[in-house]
Amino acid sequence: MRKIRLTRANKSILMKALGAYYYQRRAINADNKEVGSLILKIDSLPADKKAIFSIEEIRLMRITTNRLRNERLAKGQYTDAADDMLLKLF
Template sequence: MMRKIKLTRANKSILLKALAPYYYRERALGHITQEVGKLILKINSLSADKRANFSAEEIHLMRTTLNQLRNERLSKGQYTDAADDMLLKLF
């Protein structure tokens, strides 16, 4: 199942900030990171304010990593509105 999501410049930045630590953590653990790497490249290559198709697996990965980023920021008492906005777009 594919779903179209509109990515603004800010949302692209938030997604990349969420996915990068996950990618490097998984890589350090010796896990396969090919799919995460492809998703990072896909998001990075998209023009801002355009709709893009994402698979259910890609959306699940984005939700998971954004939620991790949001929870890390909340635990530090940091601002999370941008991550919250992006999570709402994915639901």
């Protein structure tokens, strides 16, 4: 378990990253319970408050945020917000 402070920008990045991952897994009929519950948990949290996340939740946030960052880099888009979120997770 680890406490992480989520700003509005970081919540937005996480929701975008997790949402894309959720719908990708849904398209191939994979189990999405873990992703869906994490999306609901993050959405219900107030901004700028510390929240406790399990190791598995943090791992999933890292994977999806890094995937979003790499997609943006491949397109030549701005990635500072995703980089900031990844730093908070490490």
